[in-house]
Amino acid sequence: MIQTKKGVLIALIIPIVGWILLVAYKKHILSTGVEVTRPITAYDPRDLLSGHYLTYTVNYGVEDICKGVSIYYRKKTTYVCLKPPKFSLKWPNSCELVIRGVCNRGTFRAGIERYYVPKEEAKKLERLVRSNKASITFSVNKAGQAQVKDLLINGISWKKQKNLFK
Amino acid sequence: MLRLKKKLATWVSHSLLTPEQAKNISLFESSQSNTSWVIRGFLLLGVIVINIGIISVIAANWQNIPNFVKLFNNFFLLNLLAGGVYYAWQKKKPILSEVLIVFVMLFCLASIGLISQIYHTGGELYQALMLWSIITAGVAAISKGFFAPFIWVTGFLFAVIFTSLDSPFLFPIFHNNFASVIMMIPLLSTLMAMGCRLKWGNPVQDNGENNKNYRKALKIWTLFSGIVALCVSETRFLMLEISDPNLIYSNSLIPSYILAVFLLGLGLLPIFDYKKIQKFLLLTALGFYLLSFHLPLLEVKSKIIYALVTLVVLAVMALFLASLKQRRWFQFFLFALGLRFWVLYLQALGGLAATGVGLIVSGVLILSVTGICYRYHRQITNWAEELSA
Numbered sequence: 001m002i003q004t005k006k007g008v009l010i011a012l013i014i015p016i017v018g019w020i021l022l023v024a025y026k027k028h029i030l031s032t033g034v035e036v037t038r039p040i041t042a043y044d045p046r047d048l049l050s051g052h053y054l055t056y057t058v059n060y061g062v063e064d065i066c067k068g069v070s071i072y073y074r075k076k077t078t079y080v081c082l083k084p085p086k087f088s089l090k091w092p093n094s095c096e097l098v099i100r101g102v103c104n105r106g107t108f109r110a111g112i113e114r115y116y117v118p119k120e121e122a123k124k125l126e127r128l129v130r131s132n133k134a135s136i137t138f139s140v141n142k143a144g145q146a147q148v149k150d151l152l153i154n155g156i157s158w159k160k161q162k163n164l165f166k
Numbered sequence: 167m168l169r170l171k172k173k174l175a176t177w178v179s180h181s182l183l184t185p186e187q188a189k190n191i192s193l194f195e196s197s198q199s200n201t202s203w204v205i206r207g208f209l210l211l212g213v214i215v216i217n218i219g220i221i222s223v224i225a226a227n228w229q230n231i232p233n234f235v236k237l238f239n240n241f242f243l244l245n246l247l248a249g250g251v252y253y254a255w256q257k258k259k260p261i262l263s264e265v266l267i268v269f270v271m272l273f274c275l276a277s278i279g280l281i282s283q284i285y286h287t288g289g290e291l292y293q294a295l296m297l298w299s300i301i302t303a304g305v306a307a308i309s310k311g312f313f314a315p316f317i318w319v320t321g322f323l324f325a326v327i328f329t330s331l332d333s334p335f336l337f338p339i340f341h342n343n344f345a346s347v348i349m350m351i352p353l354l355s356t357l358m359a360m361g362c363r364l365k366w367g368n369p370v371q372d373n374g375e376n377n378k379n380y381r382k383a384l385k386i387w388t389l390f391s392g393i394v395a396l397c398v399s400e401t402r403f404l405m406l407e408i409s410d411p412n413l414i415y416s417n418s419l420i421p422s423y424i425l426a427v428f429l430l431g432l433g434l435l436p437i438f439d440y441k442k443i444q445k446f447l448l449l450t451a452l453g454f455y456l457l458s459f460h461l462p463l464l465e466v467k468s469k470i471i472y473a474l475v476t477l478v479v480l481a482v483m484a485l486f487l488a489s490l491k492q493r494r495w496f497q498f499f500l501f502a503l504g505l506r507f508w509v510l511y512l513q514a515l516g517g518l519a520a521t522g523v524g525l526i527v528s529g530v531l532i533l534s535v536t537g538i539c540y541r542y543h544r545q546i547t548n549w550a551e552e553l554s555a
Contacts, residue, residue, distance in 0.1 A: 001308075001362070002308050007304075011304025011308050012270075012308075018274075019240075019244060019281075023237060026281065030285075075333070076337070077335075111289060114286055147287075
């Protein structure tokens with residue numbers, strides 16, 4: 001359908017531009033956002049496309065999270081205010097740091113519930129996360145979008161604790 | 167080729183062709199790029215295997231390679247492949263071009279996987295597929311082959327299905343109602359096929375090279391998803407008891423209504439030079455197709471009525487396809503029609519079929535219907551094809 005030189009060039013540039021924008025967007029959230037660390041509870045690592053990852057729920061320290069959202073309403077966009085801790089169905093105005101997510105069957109998910117890990121270390125890491133104090137560090141920007149930075153075991157990045165795997 | 171040789175031999179033996187003509191036909195057919203589809207098939211298979219390998223390598227998540235090295239290599243390869251597509255297109259190398267286009271498309275999916283791994287993105291499958299569909303639509307449109315448009319159309323339609331089901335923004339419309347989403351798919355793919363024809367003209371007038379493969383891919387998915395949608399409309403509402411149909415129907419059918427209106431509007435345009443009878447058949451099929459999803463709302467409880475509506479859609483579509491001289495699709499729909507009749511028989515006389523007498527009756531019915539179809543299939547096909555004459 002595309003038969004002109006200009007059309008072909010544009011069609012081929014679009015995925016490249018898309019790639020750049022996607023990486024830049026992720027970088028932007030990481031570099032401009034406020035860094036937050038929260039404890040997690042992990043379960044079940046697996047994925048077909050991108051390899052092994054840990055899935056977990058983040059403890060935001062907010063009571064009554066997803067309260068008021070009907071279970072029938074599977075994926076309702078909601079907000080968690082981290083300072084001061086509060087759950088809200090609408091964008092909270094009097095809040096220093098907001099994280100945007102969805103309530104899915106009573107659980108708040110902000111797109112930071114995955115941490116990809118190397119295949120060889122996936123099982124060991126899963127066990128470590130289950131048996132130790134695990135937490136994640138993530139970056140939150142002004143629009144409430146969050147991006148995972150690191151996985152911490154007992155408060156230290158798992159990458160810096162090679163002795164954990166021995 | 168073997169089949170052609172056998173046919174040529176038969177025609178020569180019946181004095182329909184002279185041996186000289188048969189030889190010329192055979193030589194002409196041999197000179198055509200008959201082997202190219204075999205080569206193309208193996209090359210595409212190789213590309214798919216390589217991309218599965220790339221995805222597996224990404225999935226292994228080698229920690230020793232720094233993230234920026236992974237990203238740089240990924241970006242470099244993407245550019246290299248895109249450059250390769252441009253080179254092949256400029257040098258008019260159709261097979262290389264097709265293979266590289268498919269490579270780029272699959273590599274884009276692998277790249278999304280890599281980026282989501284590096285940045286630990288907790289995104290959903292629908293988001294990845296939708297992003298992939300958007301960025302590769304143009305790449306697939308460069309292709310003059312069938313495979314790249316088919317991959318794209320398949321990915322796009324699945325992205326629409328998953329997005330409609332999973333996206334929180336679309337939840338107020340679809341309410342996670344699979345039947346309403348699947349109902350929309352054949353209408354959407356038909357609209358896209360019509361849009362292709364509207365935008366890029368009649369493929370017959372430009373030697374069929376323009377948008378034939380896109381439309382072919384869309385047609386396959388229209389017909390296939392149409393049959394799946396009919397199955398869903400029957401099974402979902404009959405097998406599963408939905409406690410509050412009004413809740414589900416509140417908004418979820420609106421996208422299908424909008425698409426149906428667009429289809430009707432486009433169908434009236436002069437570029438779609440359907441005969442009156444063909445328009446009537448399409449309208450009937452569309453009407454009964456929409457009706458099949460509204461039967462629970464009309465509080466119809468009879469399985470027979472559901473089956474009859476499905477049978478009308480299948481029969482009308484078979485006739486429509488025959489009027490377009492699409493014999494294979496006509497026969498496919500005829501087969502689907504026969505299958506639905508058989509299921510209807512089991513639904514109506516399920517208890518009887520379990521008995522010895524029931525099995526005998528069933529066997530006689532199968533033999534009779536098969537015999538009638540075999541005896542009259544040519545007449546039926548000719549009659550249907552002449553509808554538009």
